[in-house]
Amino acid sequence: xxxxxxxxxxxxxxxxxxxxxxxxxxxxxxxxxxxxxxxxxxxxxxxxxxxxxxxxxxxxxxxxxxxxxxxxxxxxxxxxxxxxxxxxxxxxxxxxxxxxxxxxxxxxxxxxxxxxxxxxxxxxxxxxxxxxxxxxxxxxxxxxxxxxxxxxxxxxxxxxxxxxxxxxxxxxxxxxxxxxxxxxxxxxxxxxxxxxxxxxxxxxxxxxxxxxxxxxxxxxxxxxxxxxxxxxxxxxxxxxxxxxxxxxxxxxxxxxxxxxxxxxxxxxxxxxxxxxxxxxxxxxxxxxxxxxxxxxx
Amino acid sequence: xxxxxxxxxxxxxxxxxxxxxxxxxxxxxxxxxxxxxxxxxxxxxxxxxxxxxxxxxxxxxxxxxxxxxxxxxxxxxxxxxxxxxxxxxxxxxxxxxxxxxxxxxxxxxxxxxxxxxxxxxxxxxxxxxxxxxxxxxxxxxxxxxxxxxxxxxxxxxxxxxxxxxxxxxxxxxxxxxxxxxxxxxxxxxxxxxxxxxxxxxxxxxxxxxxxxxxxxxxxxxxxxxxxxxxxxxxxxxxxxxxxxxxxxxxxxxxxxxxxxxxxxxxxxxxxxxxxxxxxxxxxxxxxxxxxxxxxxxxxxxxxxxxxxxxxxxxxxxxxxxxxxxxxxxxxxxxxxxxxxxxxxxxxxxxxxxxxxxxxxxxxxxxxxxxxxxxxxxxxxxxxxxxxxxxxxxxxxxxxxxxxxxxxxxxxxxxxxxxxxxxxxxxxxxxxxxxxxxxxxxxxxxxxxxxxxxxxxxxxxxxxxxxxxxxxxxxxxxxxxxxxxxxxxxxxxxxxxxxxxxxxxxxxxxxxxxxxxxxxxxxxxxxxxxxxxxxxxxxxxxxxxxxxxxxxxxxxxxxxxxxxxxxxxxxxxxxxxxxxxxxxxxxxxxxxxxxxxxxxxxxxxxxxxxxxxxxxxxxxxxxxxxxxxxxxxxxxxxxxxxxxxxxxxxxxxxxxxxxx
Ligand SMILES: Nc1nc2c(ncn2[C@@H]2O[C@H](COP(=O)(O)OP(=O)(O)OP(=O)(O)O)[C@@H](O)[C@H]2O)c(=O)[nH]1
Ligand SMILES: [Mg+2]
Numbered sequence: 001x002x003x004x005x006x007x008x009x010x011x012x013x014x015x016x017x018x019x020x021x022x023x024x025x026x027x028x029x030x031x032x033x034x035x036x037x038x039x040x041x042x043x044x045x046x047x048x049x050x051x052x053x054x055x056x057x058x059x060x061x062x063x064x065x066x067x068x069x070x071x072x073x074x075x076x077x078x079x080x081x082x083x084x085x086x087x088x089x090x091x092x093x094x095x096x097x098x099x100x101x102x103x104x105x106x107x108x109x110x111x112x113x114x115x116x117x118x119x120x121x122x123x124x125x126x127x128x129x130x131x132x133x134x135x136x137x138x139x140x141x142x143x144x145x146x147x148x149x150x151x152x153x154x155x156x157x158x159x160x161x162x163x164x165x166x167x168x169x170x171x172x173x174x175x176x177x178x179x180x181x182x183x184x185x186x187x188x189x190x191x192x193x194x195x196x197x198x199x200x201x202x203x204x205x206x207x208x209x210x211x212x213x214x215x216x217x218x219x220x221x222x223x224x225x226x227x228x229x230x231x232x233x234x235x236x237x238x239x240x241x242x243x244x245x246x247x248x249x250x251x252x253x254x255x256x257x258x259x260x261x262x263x264x265x266x267x268x269x270x271x272x273x274x275x276x277x278x279x280x281x282x283x284x285x286x287x288x289x290x291x292x293x294x295x296x297x
Numbered sequence: 298x299x300x301x302x303x304x305x306x307x308x309x310x311x312x313x314x315x316x317x318x319x320x321x322x323x324x325x326x327x328x329x330x331x332x333x334x335x336x337x338x339x340x341x342x343x344x345x346x347x348x349x350x351x352x353x354x355x356x357x358x359x360x361x362x363x364x365x366x367x368x369x370x371x372x373x374x375x376x377x378x379x380x381x382x383x384x385x386x387x388x389x390x391x392x393x394x395x396x397x398x399x400x401x402x403x404x405x406x407x408x409x410x411x412x413x414x415x416x417x418x419x420x421x422x423x424x425x426x427x428x429x430x431x432x433x434x435x436x437x438x439x440x441x442x443x444x445x446x447x448x449x450x451x452x453x454x455x456x457x458x459x460x461x462x463x464x465x466x467x468x469x470x471x472x473x474x475x476x477x478x479x480x481x482x483x484x485x486x487x488x489x490x491x492x493x494x495x496x497x498x499x500x501x502x503x504x505x506x507x508x509x510x511x512x513x514x515x516x517x518x519x520x521x522x523x524x525x526x527x528x529x530x531x532x533x534x535x536x537x538x539x540x541x542x543x544x545x546x547x548x549x550x551x552x553x554x555x556x557x558x559x560x561x562x563x564x565x566x567x568x569x570x571x572x573x574x575x576x577x578x579x580x581x582x583x584x585x586x587x588x589x590x591x592x593x594x595x596x597x598x599x600x601x602x603x604x605x606x607x608x609x610x611x612x613x614x615x616x617x618x619x620x621x622x623x624x625x626x627x628x629x630x631x632x633x634x635x636x637x638x639x640x641x642x643x644x645x646x647x648x649x650x651x652x653x654x655x656x657x658x659x660x661x662x663x664x665x666x667x668x669x670x671x672x673x674x675x676x677x678x679x680x681x682x683x684x685x686x687x688x689x690x691x692x693x694x695x696x697x698x699x700x701x702x703x704x705x706x707x708x709x710x711x712x713x714x715x716x717x718x719x720x721x722x723x724x725x726x727x728x729x730x731x732x733x734x735x736x737x738x739x740x741x742x743x744x745x746x747x748x749x750x751x752x753x754x755x756x757x758x759x760x761x762x763x764x765x766x767x768x769x770x771x772x773x774x775x776x777x778x779x780x781x782x783x784x785x786x787x788x789x790x791x792x793x794x795x796x797x798x799x800x801x802x803x804x805x806x807x808x809x810x811x812x813x814x815x816x817x818x819x820x821x822x823x824x825x826x827x828x829x830x831x832x833x834x835x836x837x838x839x840x841x842x843x844x845x846x847x848x849x850x851x852x853x854x855x856x857x858x859x860x861x862x863x864x865x866x867x868x869x870x871x872x873x874x875x876x877x878x879x880x881x882x883x884x885x886x887x888x889x890x891x892x893x894x895x896x897x898x899x900x901x902x903x904x905x906x907x908x909x910x911x912x913x914x915x916x917x918x919x920x921x922x923x924x925x926x927x928x929x930x931x932x933x934x935x936x937x938x939x940x941x942x943x944x945x946x947x948x949x950x951x952x953x954x955x956x
């Protein structure tokens with residue numbers, strides 16, 4: 001009896017009964033939907049535009065990240081690992097990409113979100129930042145943060161260690177960006193990648209004003225560049241016979257004379273400088289940085 | 298008492314913190330730098346259950362001692378800060394318990410990607426732990442916490458005839474004694490223990506608690522009466538779970554006694570000593586009522602709620618213990634073990650494996666072997682592997698990643714971290730900052746020659762590498778004085794003379810800087826010659842003085858002890874030690890002895906690793922030397938010519954070591 005039972009059960013399922021038909025229709029309709037949702041979900045998170053926060057230790061990168069994320073800064077300590085958070089533009093600032101959208105357009109919401117990736121600034125941990133510059137995922141811009149109050153001792157010259165550290169780091173980042181864009185020249189013109197130099201801690205009275213931060217960095221980068229030019233080769237070059245032909249690359253045109261950020265325009269890197277402060281006696285002032293982000297979103 | 302407690306992420310965000318006294322944030326910053334990033338503080342030998350606070354060495358900075366625990370796969374660090382003078386026996390337990398409770402409560406939030414926010418209302422749990430552990434420590438009179446309490450209790454409380462923890466009275470319920478002491482202590486915990494606020498810890502307050510306890514009916518009724526002493530802090534927490542976090546903390550501190558609303562209690566604090574004495578006798582009689590009623594039936598609302606928090610915490614802690622026991626016992630059964638093996642194999646392929654010590658033993662052994670084959674000294678290899686093991690135990694492997702690849706990448710990043718110097722090693726810049734200091738700054742010092750001295754064991758190539766360095770500096774238009782301070786080995790001065798002559802010819806031909814040899818023959822005191830050479834260079838306006846020294850075995854104590862005097866006399870800006878890439882396990886000892894030879898105030902500034910061209914990819918000596926001392930590799934010698942000097946490319950070195 002069980003034999004016939006099971007057979008009848010199977011045949012009824014195969015037959016054009018309303019139940020079987022409806023189940024089939026349901027499956028046909030839901031599977032693509034399900035797949036779509038699954039794939040769509042997993043890709044949206046990676047295609048969110050992102051900005052990278054780099055800069056020497058203690059500049060205030062993590063503090064800025066928390067400020068952008070929650071509207072008020074949290075206490076921070078020296079970072080050891082990178083951290084990326086989802087940030088949405090404040091209502092007052094509008095992304096350029098949604099300039100022509102109506103205020104009530106629901107896609108406004110989606111377009112205002114971006115990822116902000118913080119990296120540790122300690123000398124031993126900068127490879128995190130370099131890695132994310134080399135393999136960017138939908139990178140819209142790089143924010144190089146410096147502590148303007150820390151580099152004010154003496155305008156420039158050899159004695160100013162914080163300034164030198166910052167300039168060296170910035171030099172390396174810019175050189176990487178330059179290499180990236182000159183390498184890819186063969187295939188297609190690289191997308192423009194803007195860099196913002198964020199002069200932080202302007203609330204402190206010892207802080208250098210942003211224009212001075214700019215010139216100080218430019219002249220110190222000139223020094224870094226010239227000492228790199230006369231420096232020794234590093235062990236990676238010429239030791240294994242593979243890359244003997246590879247030459248050292250210099251930042252900017254030719255690598256001599258005075259360095260200016262405008263020299264980076266040639267390789268599609270727009271460098272701008274803006275000041276602000278994350279903490280402050282009365283209020284944080286990050287308006288200019290928001291505007292820069294919005295302008296590049 | 299604790300000065301502060303912080304829960305922070307490895308990405309640098311403070312999730313929760315409590316401070317009892319202001320502690321500069323630079324203390325914790327330098328703790329992170331020294332322990333986690335630069336690894337200056339070598340962890341203890343044992344790597345068993347590494348996240349536990351007992352395994353982690355304490356860190357001392359200024360007048361503070363820091364103890365810590367961590368949860369690696371969530372990137373959490375728990376730090377307790379206290380004055381080094383104190384000995385807090387319960388601090389490890391506190392860290393471990395807080396770690397378990399915090400992770401259990403907020404694990405879902407902690408796992409969320411793309412956010413740094415963790416909403417936590419943790420104050421109550423923390424204070425519960427503090428009270429519980431402190432009182433547990435005090436109950437045990439052999440613990441050191443006992444005299445500590447007496448010492449720290451403000452004098453006013455002893456003046457009122459109540460000195461520290463009271464002697465255990467006959468008939469006193471243990472629970473009551475416990476509560477009493479909590480009170481004494483929580484006043485210590487309050488930020489500013491003025492004599493007045495500390496006085497509520499006198500017994501008077503407890504009588505109220507004891508007496509009114511049973512009377513209070515429902516919570517609402519009791520609230521209406523606003524019997525302050527009965528308002529246990531636990532109750533407060535329940536009543537207003539979200540708001541007034543800051544205020545709540547204060548209530549906790551004084552156990553609800555120092556609250557603004559509690560005017561009645563403040564009256565008690567103003568009691569005269571005599572009244573206090575009277576209160577004490579009353580207190581002893583009050584003990585009975587507590588014993589029989591509140592502890593027997595537990596009708597007191599306040600106490601009930603307090604127990605509620607207690608039991609929540611206890612169930613969390615017990616749950617964690619059980620899990621631990623389970624995971625260890627599950628491996629014992631036959632079925633369990635074979636099942637575990639299969640799923641382990643599967644997970645090894647798919648990833649998502651929580652690594653245990655057992656998983657790691659074999660692959661770690663393999664990678665240790667690999668490092669040894671690359672000529673890394675055994676000590677360094679073992680230490681490195683221990684570090685990686687410590688880093689990985691309890692970490693979940695990423696999806697589709699085997700244990701081996703996880704270990705490899707962990708080892709790679711740890712090698713990279715070790716070899717990358719903390720500060721820039723731009724020697725040209727350091728030289729020009731000394732020889733031509735900034736004119737703009739009136740405070741900058743007078744120009745003087747920059748002094749570099751080269752040390753090392755016999756035959757590693759000190760003179761050769763000195764000449765290479767000299768050539769490099771000449772190319773940068775510096776004027777050099779080479780000082781021959783090897784007055785010991787015959788032929789040393791002549792060898793240097795040949796080098797100097799060659800360099801001079803080269804320099805003249807290519808219009809580089811000028812170079813001169815400063816020599817005083819053999820047998821004289823090297824330190825004096827070095828001093829004279831520096832003086833001569835200053836007088837003749839040389840930019841750089843390069844000092845060659847006699848090679849010495851690092852275990853030759855007589856010659857090694859000369860180095861301290863040499864360092865003092867010549868006062869070099871940079872002391873570079875030359876080490877041979879060929880040397881094996883001896884490298885650690887060499888690096889250590891030379892690093893220690895210049896007295897307590899002076900260290901080596903860098904290594905020159907010579908003969909790197911002869912070892913192929915077996916560049917382990919780099920790692921051994923840096924690992925033993927934390928001092929960076931400045932140059933590599935890669936051949937016989939004057940131009941064969943390189944700076945270290947860290948990625949290259951890591952590649953060499955890992956392939
Ligand atoms: N006065 C002032 N202090 C600031 C400002 N921004 C940040 N800080 C402080 O600077 C310190 C360092 O900030 P972090 O954000 O941790 O620095 P970081 O750049 O992330 O440093 P690393 O993680 O080590 O790379 C913190 O103590 C901040 O409170 C500011 O605008 N003004
Ligand atoms: Mg940070």
